[in-house]
Amino acid sequence: MLLKTFRWAFAFTALGLALGVLYDGWTALGIVAILVVLEVSLSFDNAVVNAGILKKLNAFWQRIFLTIGVLIAVFGMRLAFPVVIVAITAGLNPYDAVHLALTDKDRYQQLVTDAHPAIAAFGGMFLLMIFLDFIFEDRDIQWLRWIERPLARLGKVDMLSTCLALVVLLVTSFTFAAHAHQHGGTHVDKAQTVLFSGIAGLVTYLVVDGLSGFFENRLEEEEEEEKRAGQGERAEQEERAELEKTPNARTGGSRTGVGLAGQAAFFTFLYLEVLDASFSFDGVIGAFAITNDIVLMALGLGIGAMYVRSLTVYLVRQGTLDDYVYLEHGAHYAIGALAVILMVSIQYQINDVVTGLVGVVLIGWSFWSSVRRNRALARAEQGSEPAAPSRVP
Template structure:
């Protein structure tokens, strides 16, 4: 079961790590490995959401999402999107940007470094909005209650996430951006660039979120309509056309999943810029991670274990929040790549261990509750 589900991911991992060593030695190997772990940790909640929707779909539409969808996720968002970011921020033709990355690594690296304040502002705002919208939402299950409970109450204020994100952006544009480094080591005021890029990241998040919400509403409408027609068919004794309705619902599910996948791909791609500016290593690491997310989605659907580790989603979003802060700080200060990568891994590991402890505590409580009942049955039998 494990080999069947994760087989292709293991193959892609082996090939990707070998290519990393051939490309940049063992340092590149380490960076690709960290990027892979980062992508998996950041996208775990995406896999959980995908699995929850995929299990409602027919085998045909599951295959469509796990074949066509994974091609879009790996080659579209993990390969094309990083090139697009560099091309836009460095004002280069996409083809020239790719050629430059392959032929003149030093110049390409310098172009990316000069464009880093804009990239960091765009990505920092996008990631920050994901984290804020999560942390301000009231949830039945809370991980760090002393933090999440009061913030959930504050989240009742309309547009609070947007207001906080804009305040952070203004502060960053008036502090970090005023000392951002330019080519040659000179200092240049990039406040306007950071401000515009941050607003672009905020707008991108709102557009993606709006589209996801639209498709989710469409999905709910289709499910309600299907339920109503089932009841009507049952009353009239007629057999309705279930295939057409299932097709519509599955189509909206597919669109919703693609938009959702794109939104979660942003945080992985943007977060990768906090670890490396090398487009080749980025593509290898994120591609490996995306394959594991795909396999994990299939595994969760087949095993039905979506609710086993309830704090993992929290840990992933805290990692996103940490990356957002790191990206904003790197507008002026350089932070070690290893530290950046380990922050997300540690948060995910902590949330996983908390989930395990929670499961053990629940099992022990249930065992103690059953023990008196068993004694009572024995006593009554005697």
């Protein structure tokens, strides 16, 4: 299972490292390898969250996520996205932006760094909404009950997560954005830019999540209707078979358990792609601390994205989230921490090691809590088993 799931990631790794050596010699090999580790460490929580969503999709859309989705993640977000940002912020056409990235790498890095406040606001608000909607939902399984139980009660208030996210955006706009960090260590007022980008991130989340939920609910209603129709058909056939004294050869059925398909699956896939984009923002910006070569950056981050996608599929196929029930909680807490870090990074530079360690610690903690829970349940089951009957002479 491990080799089968990660075979494309291994193949892409060999190809990417070879292309790096051909492009810029053996020094590029080390740079690409470092970027791979950076991307995987920053996006491990992304894989856990994606797995929780991907398991709702049917096998066809899971393959789409691992094929077309990878192309979007590798060539769209890791290669084209920084160029598009430079083209928009600098008022350049796409050709000039690509030419700048290849010929004047220092200027290209400066433009991407200067666009960081807008990028951080968009991604931070999108991730913050994911965290808030998760933490305000009343769940049967709770990890940190002293936090999640009162927040679940507060979550009964309509639009609470949206209102809280807007408050965070306003505070960020008039504090961190007023002294946004720019290339060269200077600070400028980016309040209007951050406010606009943050609202764009919030609206994107509401639209994509709303459409995904709408079509998912409609699909569930159709499945319920098919299920009722199938039950009625089975009852009619059983009655006919009983009258005719012949075996019932045909029974009805439903698609329940097959997974989302159609429009519901499409918008869920779209939601996954926007989520991956939000996670990739900090990786793209952080990669400039290692290199400002767009080719090496695309190779390293692209290989890392392949491993994250493969890890997502592996978690789904192994049922890891069902076995370790707190992993999803830990990943969402890591999302909330990343959203806060993105907002703070508008003014202050935060080392990527800190960002990566926060996610690793939270997910590791939730994994250990899941292991302890499983052990406690196993001991409880053993203690509740009836004793074996003694032999009576």
